[in-house]
Amino acid sequence: MKRITMIGDVGWSRFYHLGDEAMTELAIDALRDRTDIEITLIAGEPEYAGRMYGVDAIPRIGFKRDRKPNIARMKKVLAHVEGESAGNTLAPDDPAVRIIEAVRNSEAVLVAGGGNLNSMFAHHIYERATLAKIARALGKPYALTSQTLGPLIYEEDRGLVHDLLAEAQFIGTRESYTTDIAEELSSGEATVRRQVDDAFSLTASDDDRAAVSDLAAEPFILASFAEKASTPMISDTDYHARLAELTRRVADDTGLRVLLVPHGGALPPAGQTRDQLTDITIAEASGNDNVVPTRMLTARQLVALTEQAAAVIGTRYHAAIFAGAAAVPFISLAPNLYSSIRMRGAAENVGMENYVLPLDSVDDIVATAVGVIGDRGSLAAALHGQSTRRREEHQQWWNFLVAKTLGETASTAEAPGFFHAAEIPNPYVADIDVVRERLNAVQDYGLVMALKDRKLAQAKAEVTDAKAELKRLQSELDRARQSREQTESEPAVRAARRVEDTGRRAAALARKSYRRLASLRR
Structure with a gap:
């Protein structure tokens, strides 16, 4: 084995x-x-x-x-x-x-x-x-x-x-x-x-589907949001308020429940944390009973729930991965540099790059969500073909990985190719090129601010190091002073000091006497 x-x-x-x-x-x-x-x-x-x-x-x-x-x-x-x-x-x-x-x-x-x-x-x-x-x-x-x-x-x-x-x-x-x-x-x-993200090929069992059957009893949109925006462009309070607004509007305009499913939380018996707490805040702020926070699910249970969603929306990266794999239309929201890069990559893998939107574009997000629900059949059909090919390719990837790392002899296996997924248009926003430029701006701003924060951190570290060095030198000086004082207090040293003092006084007296003698001679 x-x-x-x-x-x-x-x-x-x-x-x-x-x-x-x-x-x-x-x-x-x-x-x-x-x-x-x-x-x-x-x-x-x-x-x-x-x-x-x-x-x-x-x-x-x-x-x-x-x-x-x-x-x-x-x-x-x-x-x-x-x-x-x-x-x-x-x-x-x-x-x-x-x-x-x-x-x-x-x-x-x-x-x-x-x-x-x-x-x-x-x-x-x-x-x-x-x-x-x-x-x-x-x-x-x-x-x-x-x-x-x-x-x-x-x-x-x-x-x-x-x-x-x-x-x-x-x-x-x-x-x-x-x-x-x-x-x-x-x-x-x-x-x-x-390759695609490895979670793309994770599957759900009948037990997983049964575990989420209560959540899927009525039609729903699945939404997953990170606990905070992680960008200086927007405060966490404003981030939560914006998510509350868009989930309320999506629920109102589509007539569907919006299930808030955490990706970062805790499974029972541990207490709720992170996304779970944010979901409660969003639901309460939305003022809409159809915006519903859910319990923490396992990854396979979320795969099972995603399969039954009318659409998926979120700032969480793997919400897009599971949706693309299940051929469920999705909208990815990118509040920061890191999320924009990952979201655009995940969407590009199945042709959904036009459905990655900046978080400040609430009107575009809501319009796209309403359009996706109305056009779900054609979008799902386009996604299905891309997803099927990606799953086949991903199986070949793992065949390659195992052969290359665990083969009985040195393997000459080649990694599978990576096909270019056909781009699925987004007709629900006025100008998709403007959306892309705004995403580029999010990334550029995030990079500039990250480098600025880095320089500030380095400057603080240099100040800290300088203070530590100054403290070290001061300690050395104090030790040297104490050593000198201790040395000077020793008996032999005190006697030597007295001899030196006596010598100095004798020399001074001799000089004084010489000067008096010289003056008398004149």
Whole structure:
């Protein structure tokens, strides 16, 4: 039986990030469908993740958002890998030791899907880069699937990301932006392959459909919103107010319920959090009984619910992924740089790029939602053809991934092609080119503000370092002064001082006497 070590941003008992969980869950399914395999999953809370996915699970190496301690931590872990025979550098209970052993006993390492290779989340970069270096040191191949890179990769992170990409067997990218940046950051050394997000092929069972049957009892539009806008362009209060306005208007103008389904929350028995709380705020502010917050669903349950939706709308990325896969018309809203890049990529993969709209365009959003409901049949038919081809292509992608990383011998398998999805027009907005320019403006503004924030953070760090250095120098000065005072207080030194003083006084007296004698002679 083969074994693979896999990392995903998953496995928290008090927080369920539906999209990340969906990608890892699909990866587990895809591996098991293709080979007899044991999976060791690196997860947030190993016990919880192990029960959830029926795999062996171990904790992360453990990195922080600050780079200095991360650099030291990485060096220590890699020193342990490379010099174990000369003595251990890590404590036996260090979580990195378990990861090293898991990789040693695996045929390959897989970095499951995500959008966390971003300098805003430096701890994720260090976690994955260190795991990759462990694999290389132990002679194990590794690959990345279903990735978004950036959009922010700071200068101090570029070397790490370069090595991570360039030394991988291949990288699966889920939008053209990431394909381009991966080739740039790896200096053209990486094998980059385009694919759809791995959650695209996640399926629901009859049990999952039964679990959401109460929510699907009447026709509905499914809406999923991130808890906050994550941009200086709009405050979170205004963001919530705008979502309340558009959901109220969509419910009024279509006559359908709008179900608010959280993507970032907590499964029972944990208490509600993040999107769940935001959904309650939006529903209350809408003043419309047809705007309804729902309970937290599992990824498969949301796939089941999406299949039955009249349309999908939201600022959550995986809302578009599930909708596109189910051939359900969707509208993606992009409030910030990060969401715009990902939303446009997901929509482009199934021809729906004209249905990605800026959040400040409430009239266009409502008009598009009403038009989509009225024209649902033709839109769904166009999406169905694109989705079917993408699913077939995605199956080939996973055949390639398994053959390349887990094949009995070195595989010559080639990654499948990536067809260009036909663009589906959006006739419900007055000028789609203006919409695109507004999305470009969102991205440009987000990039400028992110770089400005970065410079401010660097300046603050320099001030902090300068203060620390000043404090260190002051401490050294104080210690030197104390040492001098202590030295001067010793008996021998006091006696020497008295001798010196006596000598000085004698010399002064002699000079004075000489001057008196000289004056008398005159």
